[in-house]
Amino acid sequence: MAFVQQSSPHAHNARPTSRVMLWVVIAALPGLLAQTLFFGWGNLINVVWCIAVALASEAAILGLRKKPVAFFLKDNTAAVTGLLLGLSLPQFAPLWVSAIAVISAIVVAKQLYGGLGSNPFNPAMVGYALVLISFPVAMTTNWAEPALLWKNAPGFGETLTTIASAKQTAVDAWTMATPLDEYKHKIARHTAEEVLRHPTFGNGIARGWEWVSAAFLAGGLLLLFLRIITWHIPAGFLAGLTIMSLAFGNNADQYAPVSLHLLAGGTMLGAFFIATDPVSAATSHQGKLIYGAGIGILIYLIRTWGNYPDAVAFSVLLMNFAVPFIDHYTPPRTYGHHKARRGITGRNQG
Amino acid sequence: MSQLWDFAGGVHPAENKHQSTARPIRTAGIPDHLVLPLQQHIGEPAEAIVTAGDRVLKGQKIADVTNGMGVPVHAPTSGIIENITDLPVPHPSGMNDRCITLRPDGEDQWLPLNPVSDYRKLDRDEVLAIIRDSGLSGMGGAGFPTNIKLRPPRDRKVSTLILNGAECEPYITADDMTMREKAEEVVAGLKVMAWILRPERCVIAIEDNKPEAAEAMRVATEGTQIQLAIIPTKYPSGGEKQLIQILTGMEVPSGGIPADIGVMCQNIGTAVAVSQAVFEGKPLISRIVTVTGEAVREPGNFEVLIGTPIEYLLEKAGLQADKANRLVLGGPMMGYTLKTTAVPVIKTSNCLIAATASELPAPPPEQPCIRCGECAEVCPMELLPQQLFWHSKASEFEKAEHLNLFDCIECGACSYVCPSSIPLVQYYRYAKGEIQVQKAEQLKSDRARERFEARQARLEREQQEKEQRRKDRAKAAAEAQSKKKAEAEKAATEGDATDERASKAALVEQALARKKSKVDATKAETAEPVREKPDIETLEKQLQQAQSKLETMQGMLDDAKTQQADNVDKLERAVAKNHDRVKRAEDALTDARNQQANQTESQSTE
Ligand code: SF4
Numbered sequence: 043m044a045f046v047q048q049s050s051p052h053a054h055n056a057r058p059t060s061r062v063m064l065w066v067v068i069a070a071l072p073g074l075l076a077q078t079l080f081f082g083w084g085n086l087i088n089v090v091w092c093i094a095v096a097l098a099s100e101a102a103i104l105g106l107r108k109k110p111v112a113f114f115l116k117d118n119t120a121a122v123t124g125l126l127l128g129l130s131l132p133q134f135a136p137l138w139v140s141a142i143a144v145i146s147a148i149v150v151a152k153q154l155y156g157g158l159g160s161n162p163f164n165p166a167m168v169g170y171a172l173v174l175i176s177f178p179v180a181m182t183t184n185w186a187e188p189a190l191l192w193k194n195a196p197g198f199g200e201t202l203t204t205i206a207s208a209k210q211t212a213v214d215a216w217t218m219a220t221p222l223d224e225y226k227h228k229i230a231r232h233t234a235e236e237v238l239r240h241p242t243f244g245n246g247i248a249r250g251w252e253w254v255s256a257a258f259l260a261g262g263l264l265l266l267f268l269r270i271i272t273w274h275i276p277a278g279f280l281a282g283l284t285i286m287s288l289a290f291g292n293n294a295d296q297y298a299p300v301s302l303h304l305l306a307g308g309t310m311l312g313a314f315f316i317a318t319d320p321v322s323a324a325t326s327h328q329g330k331l332i333y334g335a336g337i338g339i340l341i342y343l344i345r346t347w348g349n350y351p352d353a354v355a356f357s358v359l360l361m362n363f364a365v366p367f368i369d370h371y372t373p374p375r376t377y378g379h380h381k382a383r384r385g386i387t388g389r390n391q392g
Numbered sequence: 393m394s395q396l397w398d399f400a401g402g403v404h405p406a407e408n409k410h411q412s413t414a415r416p417i418r419t420a421g422i423p424d425h426l427v428l429p430l431q432q433h434i435g436e437p438a439e440a441i442v443t444a445g446d447r448v449l450k451g452q453k454i455a456d457v458t459n460g461m462g463v464p465v466h467a468p469t470s471g472i473i474e475n476i477t478d479l480p481v482p483h484p485s486g487m488n489d490r491c492i493t494l495r496p497d498g499e500d501q502w503l504p505l506n507p508v509s510d511y512r513k514l515d516r517d518e519v520l521a522i523i524r525d526s527g528l529s530g531m532g533g534a535g536f537p538t539n540i541k542l543r544p545p546r547d548r549k550v551s552t553l554i555l556n557g558a559e560c561e562p563y564i565t566a567d568d569m570t571m572r573e574k575a576e577e578v579v580a581g582l583k584v585m586a587w588i589l590r591p592e593r594c595v596i597a598i599e600d601n602k603p604e605a606a607e608a609m610r611v612a613t614e615g616t617q618i619q620l621a622i623i624p625t626k627y628p629s630g631g632e633k634q635l636i637q638i639l640t641g642m643e644v645p646s647g648g649i650p651a652d653i654g655v656m657c658q659n660i661g662t663a664v665a666v667s668q669a670v671f672e673g674k675p676l677i678s679r680i681v682t683v684t685g686e687a688v689r690e691p692g693n694f695e696v697l698i699g700t701p702i703e704y705l706l707e708k709a710g711l712q713a714d715k716a717n718r719l720v721l722g723g724p725m726m727g728y729t730l731k732t733t734a735v736p737v738i739k740t741s742n743c744l745i746a747a748t749a750s751e752l753p754a755p756p757p758e759q760p761c762i763r764c765g766e767c768a769e770v771c772p773m774e775l776l777p778q779q780l781f782w783h784s785k786a787s788e789f790e791k792a793e794h795l796n797l798f799d800c801i802e803c804g805a806c807s808y809v810c811p812s813s814i815p816l817v818q819y820y821r822y823a824k825g826e827i828q829v830q831k832a833e834q835l836k837s838d839r840a841r842e843r844f845e846a847r848q849a850r851l852e853r854e855q856q857e858k859e860q861r862r863k864d865r866a867k868a869a870a871e872a873q874s875k876k877k878a879e880a881e882k883a884a885t886e887g888d889a890t891d892e893r894a895s896k897a898a899l900v901e902q903a904l905a906r907k908k909s910k911v912d913a914t915k916a917e918t919a920e921p922v923r924e925k926p927d928i929e930t931l932e933k934q935l936q937q938a939q940s941k942l943e944t945m946q947g948m949l950d951d952a953k954t955q956q957a958d959n960v961d962k963l964e965r966a967v968a969k970n971h972d973r974v975k976r977a978e979d980a981l982t983d984a985r986n987q988q989a990n991q992t993e994s995q996s997t998e
């Protein structure tokens with residue numbers, strides 16, 4: 043009789059990466075739905091397009107690198123990168139801009155660094171930052187006016203042709219800056235009350251945006267519930283941002299209030315879906331808290347004193363830089379040791 | 393109930409225990425041959441004390457360890473020794489080892505037994521001797537000789553004695569069924585161990601998925617001081633370190649043993665064996681083994697003679713050979729696969745799983761690590777499994793070791809949850825093995841270099857000494873010559889009367905000069921203090937001291953090795969150092985003796 047020879051453990055109960063990624067997609071659907079409801083077809087088209095480009099470019103580069111294409115495509119990680127970009131890009135971002143974002147995310151930020159698991163930076167955010175720097179106009183003016191789908195919104199076909207055409211001027215009538223941008227630019231000359239009268243803000247915090255944020259929060263809670271992510275990064279992220287905006291922004295006539303920071307930008311999407319990308323995040327619980335808090339703090343700094351309206355991408359990338367450093371200083375204390383061993387020097391201290 | 397603590401991480405694999413608890417413990421019976429490996433525990437292998445053709449009785453000692461740590465092996469039934477040769481034994485590597493094959497004669501005739509009715513009347517050492525002579529070694533995991541474990545170092549008082557009935561591995565129910573059916577024996581054995589150790593607290597720990605066993609133990613411990621701890625079901629709560637944490641909130645220091653914090657764990661099966669050894673005088677010749685898996689028709693627990701071929705045991709449980717895909721000895725989390733059914737049951741075998749392909753499917757192909765951190769989440773030792781994996785894979789063993797690789801208990805929880813199905817434990821085993829090989833080589837080369845240098849230095853020294861002696865002699869001869877000449881002249885002038893006295897004085901002077909120059913020479917040559925005064929007696933004493941020190945270190949090293957303690961390499965270095973010390977002392981002694989011989993020689997020649 044010949045028996046299978048195998049190393050222990052013989053039982054496995056892993057949720058394969060492909061299934062984890064599938065859950066991420068599912069958890070992002072409420073947010074996508076809310077975006078579509080409140081801002082029109084733009085994001086939906088973006089998402090489909092970005093996923094398609096992501097899969098195509100992943101397949102192409104895997105082929106070039108002589109890796110098993112089907113094996114890696116099945117892990118769904120490229121699809122998630124495409125999805126995240128589709129969700130974050132402006133609704134009317136031209137197809138070629140999103141394509142550049144996706145291709146640079148997959149080809150440069152992911153595969154050229156060695157593929158899945160080897161990329162030090164969050165691929166989606168590399169793509170986002172790249173197009174934000176390269177095409178600032180396309181990236182800041184193509185945000186849809188909220189609540190369009192049920193109020194003289196451009197139809198699906200119209201949206202599609204707008205996105206597909208290279209001419210960005212066609213959409214002027216339906217676009218505007220994001221609430222955070224709006225607030226930041228107006229508050230220098232107006233009071234908070236005056237600024238908030240702008241239609242972007244509606245009657246609540248930021249028309250449409252608050253619902254989108256709530257939907258991403260719900261999806262994030264689902265991921266937490268499924269134990270696909272742990273609470274540390276989102277908690278650190280939101281706490282960092284909240285504490286910063288409470289500390290500096292208590293005067294609404296000067297800085298955007300905390301409610302806007304949390305609900306009127308990419309905060310929830312960033313906290314639960316983007317910063318939690320395990321490959322480029324810190325690893326230990328303590329490290330994750332620091333990593334998340336760092337992103338939250340940086341977002342506040344960039345939004346308030348920097349030149350970019352939303353700062354998730356830059357903050358995530360900056361903290362990606364810090365990950366080896368954080369990991370180095372936050373190893374857990376192993377059972378039976380007095381203290382954690384930090385770094386590679388100082389042997390025999392455990 | 394006493395307070396319980398939690399341990400970090402842990403997983404909840406499917407238990408698969410009910411299959412083997414449906415039937416009471418059955419007796420497997422006597423197979424047509426028994427294979428008894430000479431090494432069934434950590435320590436020195438036993439040496440056969442029978443030869444082929446001998447007839448032995450049931451319970452007769454057939455192999456023993458005379459030198460070093462170990463326990464004897466006994467004949468599980470009466471019969472004829474067929475041969476003593478190398479056969480496959482249960483081992484992860486599938487290796488062969490020395491075994492005694494016994495052909496039972498079917499009479500199952502016991503040796504006269506010497507049960508002890510009141511062990512309290514004996515010395516503790518006498519009871520320990522009984523335990524040793526009964527061939528007891530831990531029946532759970534590694535198989536540490538029980539008598540040695542029950543005698544912790546004098547300064548390490550055991551305040552808590554834990555009987556480990558957690559049995560957290562899926563499938564295994566041997567302890568569960570033992571507790572259900574032999575509760576009295578379990579408690580009796582525990583009482584003997586408690587009497588030896590005099591702990592302040594005795595706890596039996598059982599996972600809460602074994603209510604029947606817990607109830608049986610509750611009844612059996614009624615009216616005693618023994619506590620019962622029903623602990624939450626979570627793998628690996630039965631790991632020694634984890635169990636100690638659950639029950640005491642304390643951690644065993646890295647590289648240390650439980651006795652360092654006043655705790656000792658014993659296995660359920662070991663307790664039963666102690667009871668049988670003391671109260672019935674029976675050596676360890678059988679044990680309870682769970683035989684389960686979907687490829688056997690009648691899974692359950694068997695009382696199996698040690699040495700029973702697994703083939704026979706599987707037959708008893710109704711093996712469906714066409715269905716069996718994987719044979720695991722031990723549990724699915726930490727057990728290892730067997731290549732063949734020809735290996736025997738040994739003292740540490742607690743479970744045998746004949747699994748079908750769908751039951752324990754082959755893991756999907758390995759994918760890249762996505763740093764998801766699941767592995768760190770479940771690691772009970774709070775390690776960073778993914779970092780250990782990176783470093784092991786990249787052969788950066790130094791870094792892996794620095795991240796406490798050697799604290800990994802190889803529980804497999806990390807591999808169990810890894811979404812990329814990376815065989816993490818396999819990487820750790822590889823890294824540990826490599827590091828040990830490297831260390832051994834390092835040690836060997838260090839030792840060789842030191843020896844070479846010492847030899848080199850000695851040769852040089854000897855050369856110098858020779859040279860010096862030659863010079864001295866030449867000088868002395870020249871002096872004597874000139875003196876003689878002078879004396880002859882003097883005698884010629886002063887007459888014969890003074891002649892005799894003068895020549896005597898000259899001789900004395902000569903001898904003194906010779907001695908002085910010799911002492912000077914030795915002083916100049918060597919900085920070693922032992923050499924300043926080549927006093928043979930002191931040197932002998934030094935050598936003796938060094939030798940005894942070496943012996944103690946060696947003993948400590950052996951102990952540490954068997955416990956797989958982490959200070960092994962430190963001790964290894966210490967042993968090496970003491971080796972050299974002994975060598976130096978020996979050298980010094982021989983040198984001194986040579987010198988003395990030289991001295992007398994040179995004195996007698998002149
Ligand atoms: S569980 Fe596997 S994939 Fe996840 S971090 Fe650990 S080794 Fe990497």
Ligand code: SF4
Binds near residue numbers: 777799
């Ligand atoms: S096998 Fe080692 S690293 Fe993995 S979970 Fe167990 S102790 Fe931790």
